[in-house]
Amino acid sequence: MTVRPTLSAAVMAHPRRTAAVARLREQVPGLTVAMDPRPDGPPTSVRSAAVAWASADPGATHHLVLEDDALPCADLLDGCAALIRGFPSAAVSLFVNDSARTAALTRMAVWSGRDAAQVIDIYVPTQGLILPAGAASGLAAFLRAHDDLTEAGDIAVLRYLHGAGVPVVVAVPNLVDHDDLTSIMGNTDHGRRGSVCYPGHAPHGDAGRLFDTPEIIPYLSESTTCSFLTSTPASAAPLRSRTADMLHLLGTDHDALRAQAPAAPAGLPAAAVHELWLTAYATGMLLTGSGRADPGEVRRHADTPAGRAAAASMASGGLGRGVPAPLLAAAAGPLADVVLHGLDLGSDAGSLRGWPGTAELTPART
Known part of the structure; x- marks a missing residue:
């Protein structure tokens, strides 16, 4: 018997971003708020990420986590549904910044009519990320056990996914952009960090065509x-x-x-x-x-x-x-x-x- 994919969703949040979180909750119905349990602690995304990944609905096959400075497209959930049908076993990032090496692959995927590209950087973009439910709970446990990590959260997430054997891809085009808010992590000097390809809406139809990564x-x-x-x-x-x-x-x-x-x-x-x-x-x-x-x-x-x-x-x-x-x-x-x-x-x-x-x-x- 085939199980129909179902998606739950959360936003990993910081108290300084309450207005952004309120906007996201209006845009994404049913969004759970996963607040940083120690917002006055050392700056890290790991604490709120652990809460967010642990908040998957018990009956969901997949879980989506957004960061609180995400700018989702209007038909985000329709686009996510197509992606989890097309890539049911993969981690699917909904964003990659325009200067990343993965962005170069993403552009090629756009210009050749593909729906996803492999993540090839040393981190996975976590602006918006979908995981199968089992990987979501495993990642939550990993992050809870390592909430004192000195490495960046997006690097830690990729390390867990590679260790768990979960393929990691990015949606083409991106379904999420990055809002230009003051960085809580101290990354303001990184610049705008905009999406490689964000037309503002999800593509119509099914997804499932992965761009073949060149050497x-x-x-x-x-x-x-x-x-x-x-x-x-x-x-x-x-x-x-x-x-x-x-x-x-x-x-x-x-x-x-x-x-x-x-x-x-x-x-x-x-x-x-x-x-x-x-x-x-x-x-x-x-x-x-x-x-x-x-x-x-x-x-x-x-x-x-x-x-x-x-x-x-x-x-x-x-x-x-x-x-x-x-x-x-x-x-x-x-x-x-x-x-x-x-x-x-x-x-x-x-x-x-x-x-x-x-x-x-x-x-x-x-």
Whole structure:
């Protein structure tokens, strides 16, 4: 007999966020409030997370926990229901910030029409997270036993999930964004930490198509504003090299490639914008060159609200520390166009050239 998936939900909260919690309770019917039992203790999300994960309804097959600065889409629960039908045994994060390595995979999933991507960072985004009921109770016990952890809560959660053998994926597009509230954890210097792709509503229909993680992905590093090809957990060997150098070693004419790139929007550093464009170009190459999509599919999925949101977030996530926020915001539209231009040209190039794996790139690097 098939058990119909059912979902309970909680918000992990701090007394300083009562207004935000009240808003969430209006948006998400039946939301349980899990207050930090020691709000005056050392700043940590672990204490309230332990309470939240222990609050699953006894009859629920899955449990959702939101952080109190989450911004859920209007049809959040419908989107969650589709995700737990499609990925019943997985931990499903509803958010990933736009500068994460997982965000690079998420954009590829958007542009190839997939419903989820693997979490490949050292932490799981916990802005909104769904777990199977058994994993939820196990995580609650783990966090209660380790509420003095010095590591970040999102790292501890991933450590537990990996140890329990629970697959960890992120919803595509994201169903939750991150509100720009003052950080209780002292993370204000991290910047806005917005979603990689938040169109504001859940996709229609069923979910269940997981993006196949490549061995190597293009990634625009926020800390350096440089584009790299970097290995993922799917790779047997580590690799991290500048995208421009690797494409040149593989036969791409660097000068010809630069000539195809659009000019930087007024007032923005040309070198940084070129690295952004190059990341998008290599992403298009990967999608079509690896057979994950054809150029027509990439264009079709890019020409959607979710596709354009993913393009805009590549700029905000990768250039956020190298370009002043007012300049970045003023040029958001033109920068999204830069990304879509690179993605389009790269998808055509990939369909002709293919996309290498780690074994092919490692000899080229040496």
